[in-house]
Amino acid sequence: MAAAATPTSAPFGYSPEGDAVPLFTLTNAHGAEARITPYGGTVTSLLVPDRAGQLGEVVLGFDSLDGYLSPAYQQANPYFGALIGRYANRIGQGRFTLDGRPYQLATNNGLHHLHGGRRGFNQVLWQATAHTAPDGSPALRLTHLSPDGDEGYPGNLQVTVDYTLCADNALRIEYHATTDKATPVNLTNHCYFNLAHGQVPDALGHELTLPADRYTVVDDTLIPTGELRPVPGTPFDFREPTALGARIGQVPGGYDHNWVLHQPLAPSGLHRAAFVHEPTTGRTLTVLTSQPGVQCYAGNFLDGSLTGHDGTAYPRHYGFCLETQHFPDSPNHPDFPGTILRPGQVFHSTTVYRFGVR
Template identity: 65%
Template sequence: MPTATSFGHTTDGIEVQLFTLRNARGAIATISSYGGTLTSLLMPDKTGQLGDVVLGFDEVSGYQSPAFRKSNPYFGALIGRYGNRIAKGRFTLDGQDYGLATNNGPNALHGGTLGFDQRIWQAALGTSAAGETLTLTYHSPDGEEGYPGNLTVTVVYTLTADNALRLDYSATTDQATPLNLTNHAYFNLSHGTSKDILSHEITLAADRYTVVDDTLIPTGELRSVAGTPFDFTMPHAIGERIAQVPGGYDHNFVLNEGLRVTASVYDPASGRTMAVMTDQPGIQLYTGNFLDGSLTGKNGTVYGQHAGFCLETQHFPDSPNQPDFPTTILRPGETFRSGTVYQFGVRH
């Protein structure tokens, strides 16, 4: 059965729980009630040795430290109401203008100043036919961070028998509201034996990406990846062409329709593989460009630039202001549902 232990206390004295899911193969996932944060994920390498493949901290204080809040990398957290950026922190919905906190230059990012990543989620442990589960629920009141509507979000983490971590998202609202939910795990499949992820080989089922301006807001153009450093339709090491991308990869890729495996990653050093499956229209590849060595995580690991990569399944950035993008508006009477699977394996 899954278990719960104390993960310490928040800066305002609330006790945070840490939940542990296991499977018969020895894989272990731990998730915090603070931010619904995936704090560790132990998966075997090609020799059968378990290693932690996500960045994070040993206790909740790490996620609230001044250094963490300053750089705000969102390690492992559930992101909402709106993952990624909204231009100038403004959108119009059904003729009404809404203003959000601008917490990323001129733009709103990842739900605002106090997004879902900093909230305490209600938790229930369980088991399903697929494996041990953790069900997390958060009620976001009307007006929170400037968003309309009372929103109820449920996220179910499942650690499956075949070494996959599944996230199932659902949400309902009593007023129309933008919604873009994701998880912001930073992966390093080498279990910290490599200080960066530049040698990881990645494949993306994406023929196009959303071109962005200098504040990382989409221009509206969906450009072909062909002949560019954004072409991962065949495997490429992350570091192979990253120098050709000013600042590194932090871009939304437009996923090809009808394909279930949307991304795959291989770490030659450990032999670990990770496949990402999702029903979302986009995936954000972020290569830890802003990590600068100011954060020390689990086992005393210093997180420098490119220490981890993110593959955030999502709708496109700034969709509320981009009518040609797939809609992110959830309306009363509707239920938002989405699933993302991180499937781990090895290559010998």
């Protein structure tokens, strides 16, 4: 087996502020390839083999920065492949109270705060350092300082995210954060997956397994009611492999919900959040995480107006997200797992997207 290649970089475009933006390419010993830009910490491309050994694209994205800055993309704002923070998912009406003090965040999703606000981590240019991990895998470290008051959040939040393309065709993402004031933190990545990109009309034929026996019930604006409802007898039961589209018509608007992961953490500190099998190519995706939930979003708001890799249009349900996370609106639900990071503490979470075939 050949050695993994040293990470390389090439020009990718210019940010709205006029800064040159690079694109880093990580290639492992099997030839699998991840391309990541520090603009938004975005995974723009991920090439992994199918059952015949042919490399193919498995994420939605663009081949230049212009795609992410276009008016059509800015209007749709699907967050393709981006890092999300300070708080992934929604906070109801952008409001929460912390240590007796009320806070008002930017509202960018109707009345609500979504994915960090009007200018979340997906729209900042992270500092990037490419390197080789101790096991020889190619890696990229991204850092960003979110200042006190950013989008309404308290505290200076220092964030580090490490992407590693492992020898087993896994993209490993590790998040670290520290703060000088108590603040909510919920970090994730927003990759849209299609394991048969360019070969199927949508992703609804992907067979999904979610080892979760409850999900977070939401109102018609996707804010949790506080109920964690058992999945048996509902279209949210993916404990056995089920096509993503088999029951999506029973869910108003489609899947955009948080599943409650119940498996105990393995000795590695990770548990299985999801497993996906795509019958056409034989590709599989195993998601491992240290987080308590996973948001499955079925690309309900894609509408064909965006065209990405290889000139492929992205219609509704063409890609799906498996965003490992804490629960939406947790600062307003004391019974949910806590998301408040305090001075002296270190936020740390790990998620692994491992690709295979069968």
